[in-house]
Amino acid sequence: MSKYRMHLLVCGGTGCKASDSDGIISNLEKHIKEHGLENEVQVVTTGCFGFCEKGPIVKVHPDNVFYIEVKPEDAEEIVKEHLVKGRVVNRLLYVEPTLQERVGQHKDMAFYKKQIRIALRNCGFISPEDINEYISVEGYQALGKVLTEMSPEEVIELVKKSGLRGRGGGGFPTGIKWEAARKTASEDKYIICNADEGDPGAFMDRSILEGDPHSVLEAMAIAGYATGAKEGFIYIRAEYPLAIHRLQIAITQAREFGLLGKDILGTGFDFDLDIRYGAGAFVCGEETALIHSIEGDRGEPTNKPPFPAQSGLWKKPTSVNNVETFANIPPIILKGAEWFSAIGTEKSKGTKVFALAGKVNNVGLVEVPMGITLREIIFDIGGGIKDDRKFKSVQTGGPSGGCLTEENLDTPIDYETLASIGSMMGSGGMIVMDEDDCMVNVAKFYLEFTVDESCGKCTPCRVGNKRLHEILTRITEGKGTMKDLEVLKELGEAIKDTALCGLGQTSPNPVLSTMKYFWDEYVEHVKDKKCRAGVCTSLLSYYIIAEKCIGCTACARVCPVKCIKGEVKKPHEIDQSKCIKCGACYTACKFKAIEKR
Amino acid sequence: MKKVCTNKLTDEKFKALDEFIDKLSYKDGALITVLHKAQEIFGYLPVEVQLHVAQKLDMPAAKVNGVVTFYSYFSETPKGEHVISVCLGTACFVRGAENIIKEFEKRLSIKPGQTTADGKFSIDALRCVGACGLAPVVMVDGKVYGRVKVEDVDAILKNYI
Numbered sequence: 207m208s209k210y211r212m213h214l215l216v217c218g219g220t221g222c223k224a225s226d227s228d229g230i231i232s233n234l235e236k237h238i239k240e241h242g243l244e245n246e247v248q249v250v251t252t253g254c255f256g257f258c259e260k261g262p263i264v265k266v267h268p269d270n271v272f273y274i275e276v277k278p279e280d281a282e283e284i285v286k287e288h289l290v291k292g293r294v295v296n297r298l299l300y301v302e303p304t305l306q307e308r309v310g311q312h313k314d315m316a317f318y319k320k321q322i323r324i325a326l327r328n329c330g331f332i333s334p335e336d337i338n339e340y341i342s343v344e345g346y347q348a349l350g351k352v353l354t355e356m357s358p359e360e361v362i363e364l365v366k367k368s369g370l371r372g373r374g375g376g377g378f379p380t381g382i383k384w385e386a387a388r389k390t391a392s393e394d395k396y397i398i399c400n401a402d403e404g405d406p407g408a409f410m411d412r413s414i415l416e417g418d419p420h421s422v423l424e425a426m427a428i429a430g431y432a433t434g435a436k437e438g439f440i441y442i443r444a445e446y447p448l449a450i451h452r453l454q455i456a457i458t459q460a461r462e463f464g465l466l467g468k469d470i471l472g473t474g475f476d477f478d479l480d481i482r483y484g485a486g487a488f489v490c491g492e493e494t495a496l497i498h499s500i501e502g503d504r505g506e507p508t509n510k511p512p513f514p515a516q517s518g519l520w521k522k523p524t525s526v527n528n529v530e531t532f533a534n535i536p537p538i539i540l541k542g543a544e545w546f547s548a549i550g551t552e553k554s555k556g557t558k559v560f561a562l563a564g565k566v567n568n569v570g571l572v573e574v575p576m577g578i579t580l581r582e583i584i585f586d587i588g589g590g591i592k593d594d595r596k597f598k599s600v601q602t603g604g605p606s607g608g609c610l611t612e613e614n615l616d617t618p619i620d621y622e623t624l625a626s627i628g629s630m631m632g633s634g635g636m637i638v639m640d641e642d643d644c645m646v647n648v649a650k651f652y653l654e655f656t657v658d659e660s661c662g663k664c665t666p667c668r669v670g671n672k673r674l675h676e677i678l679t680r681i682t683e684g685k686g687t688m689k690d691l692e693v694l695k696e697l698g699e700a701i702k703d704t705a706l707c708g709l710g711q712t713s714p715n716p717v718l719s720t721m722k723y724f725w726d727e728y729v730e731h732v733k734d735k736k737c738r739a740g741v742c743t744s745l746l747s748y749y750i751i752a753e754k755c756i757g758c759t760a761c762a763r764v765c766p767v768k769c770i771k772g773e774v775k776k777p778h779e780i781d782q783s784k785c786i787k788c789g790a791c792y793t794a795c796k797f798k799a800i801e802k803r
Numbered sequence: 804m805k806k807v808c809t810n811k812l813t814d815e816k817f818k819a820l821d822e823f824i825d826k827l828s829y830k831d832g833a834l835i836t837v838l839h840k841a842q843e844i845f846g847y848l849p850v851e852v853q854l855h856v857a858q859k860l861d862m863p864a865a866k867v868n869g870v871v872t873f874y875s876y877f878s879e880t881p882k883g884e885h886v887i888s889v890c891l892g893t894a895c896f897v898r899g900a901e902n903i904i905k906e907f908e909k910r911l912s913i914k915p916g917q918t919t920a921d922g923k924f925s926i927d928a929l930r931c932v933g934a935c936g937l938a939p940v941v942m943v944d945g946k947v948y949g950r951v952k953v954e955d956v957d958a959i960l961k962n963y964i
């Protein structure tokens with residue numbers, strides 16, 4: 207990065223690309239050229255900065271100025287003002303809501319202040335498509351160090367001492383997993399990187415692969431050295447084309463540099479890897495199912511033991527680790543176990559990346575130390591609830607997790623505490639909900655997902671979840687009974703106890719946790735036939751507010767059952783006994799005269 | 804069956820697939836990789852293609868079909884000229900994606916996974932495309948529309964009519 211006096215870092219993550227960050231880049235380059243600055247200033251496409259809510263983001267380095275919501279048309283002003291005249295373009299700076307003023311430097315933004323970036327250390331700072339940039343930020347030094355200075359046993363010992371636990375959901379100690387694979391004697395062993403990222407609200411693994419693919423390749427080679435494996439696979443969702451593209455580039459470059467392949471760094475150590483594609487099955491994130499999928503079969507889980515570390519891919523010892531887990535490895539090797547284990551809580555060390563989304567002001571990726579509270583994440587980093595609505599619930603752990611409430615906001619979070627309050631860490635999805643979200647409907651949403659994704663191999667999951675979903679549907683349609691609520695609970699517990707794999711064993715969590723914390727809402731749906739959030743349409747009625755209605759007749763014309771009556775220019779009225787609650791009138795009225803209650 | 808099959812299963816396509824298979828450095832576990840390629844070439848995986856793959860990889864057709872039907876990414880029916888993918892990931896869901904997909908269903912009179920009779924559109928439900936900051940998100944042929952409102956659905960469709 208040295209030749210240029212200045213760098214413009216432009217986010218090339220999926221979110222910002224969707225808002226035309228490519229157009230920004232080409233315009234920046236055009237104007238830089240027009241001003242003859244092409245030898246002084248370089249535009250670099252980076253991975254995600256995490257602050258997706260305000261994307262596309264352009265960061266000026268070394269000035270550290272952080273521009274938000276940049277449009278391709280803004281490129282000219284950035285070049286003319288900032289690059290040529292050295293004047294910051296004020297209108298593109300972020301307004302810190304707590305201070306009500308524009309802040310130019312990202313270290314002054316509340317969003318970044320409480321974050322510690324280890325797994326995401328390079329995302330947004332280097333070009334993911336150039337191995338030299340990774341090397342310039344200590345890249346592949348950890349691999350060099352283990353190959354030349356450490357024995358495999360010492361590597362395992364170091365990772366064990368660091369306290370690193372799997373970030374894919376289970377939280378199993380990574381060092382112990384590697385040790386088990388090391389100790390199983392076999393000519394062939396494998397390392398698998400789990401990049402299936404099935405939680406439908408999480409995108410941290412993808413961002414790491416898009417923003418810093420080499421850190422994962424380096425860590426996989428280190429894992430190969432520690433366990434004795436010479437071959438690795440990255441199992442990635444086919445739905446992640448950009449991440450796949452960048453991984454392919456990274457693998458090719460690493461091979462060219464002799465950092466993958468035969469005799470790495472002249473040490474006699476061989477390790478190479480390949481990509482395998484998922485094909486849209488959530489259960490394939492489960493490690494035994496994933497292994498079957500790589501073998502070319504239906505991705506159905508099998509009973510453990512044997513664990514993959516004993517008998518995995520093609521019945522050989524295999525260590526399956528998650529993307530984020532791997533991204534933590536190089537810094538741990540370079541900075542030491544003590545450095546890492548000083549961060550976090552007693553049993554959960556280091557940081558966790560969360561994909562913060564939903565009804566929160568700053569949607570994005572955040573990496574925080576274990577032990578932080580949900581309140582700090584949602585209100586300090588996340589900037590609170592959108593549109594000044596009231597916080598209602600936060601869901602962690604995706605379809606396997608639970609919904610937490612106000613009373614849990616001050617719990618320091620780690621693997622154990624989240625489990626003890628009825629949710630789980632999971633892979634790091636964190637969805638914030640406000641008073642407009644109906645908790646019964648949210649539980650139904652997750653169940654729908656599980657029913658879709660159950661592989662069907664075992665009955666509790668295949669049939670049980672379908673029953674749960676049917677009951678929830680009945681309740682949201684106002685046909686539920688108190689008996690239904692009892693059945694939900696009993697059946698939910700039974701599925702948890704008897705399902706074969708982690709999918710079924712955790713699928714009732716969203717129902718059980720919402721029943722625990724939002725029992726009143728369930729009862730309201732059943733007894734009063736009311737949905738306080740106004741979401742369950744069957745429980746709603748549409749009304750015309752006479753004062754607002756100008757009698758334009760638009761609603762009466764679209765109503766499919768012709769139940770709206772009224773004269774032109776006079777207030778209209780809906781015949782509730784005939785209304786089928788289709789909502790057509792509500793959308794048709796241009797005067798906000800129709801209300802649902 | 805509806806008359807939607809505009810993709811001709813030409814010899815050329817089969818040839819391209821064969822070349823891909825012959826070049827593979829491994830055969831163990833190659834089935835899913837091959838099916839990905841086949842779907843890329845043909846647009847979907849009709850029975851003829853499945854049989855061809857089975858023959859080529861020397862495995863029972865039942866196994867190929869078992870794999871095709873297991874994974875939701877693989878489709879046995881042709882997709883429309885324009886594929887409308889509505890994200891139903893959690894972030895999009897809590898920001899109203901359910902109403903968006905219903906609106907598309909209403910406008911096109913088809914359900915997710917189906918194709919319109921004229922072969923013009925199909926609707927897919929996706930789970931998190933990773934642009935949660937723009938939720939709710941709709942993708943049409945890879946182009947991303949962010950912060951979509953029910954009222955925007957018409958305008959989006961108009962771009963493709």
Ligand SMILES: Cc1cc2nc3c(=O)[nH]c(=O)nc-3n(C[C@H](O)[C@H](O)[C@H](O)COP(=O)(O)O)c2cc1C
Pocket residue numbers: 371372373374375376377378380400401402403404405488489490491492493494526527528529531532633707708709
């Ligand atoms: C239904 C189910 C889905 C899973 N999905 C994922 C996933 O998408 N990504 C992941 O890394 N782990 C997933 N896991 C956890 C894996 O089985 C495995 O524990 C993990 O990849 C191990 O890596 P780690 O120790 O680094 O976390 C899933 C587990 C279950 C039961």
Ligand code: SF4
Pocket residue numbers: 489507659660661662663664665667668705706707708709710711
């Ligand atoms: S619990 Fe569900 S996903 Fe897991 S094996 Fe049983 S049916 Fe399949």
Ligand code: SF4
Pocket residue numbers: 750754755756757758759760761762777778794795796797798799800
């Ligand atoms: S559309 Fe609205 S303003 Fe027009 S008649 Fe109906 S309620 Fe009144």
Ligand code: FES
Pocket residue numbers: 406407408890891892893894895896930931932933934935936938939940
């Ligand atoms: S949930 Fe729709 S983009 Fe993430």
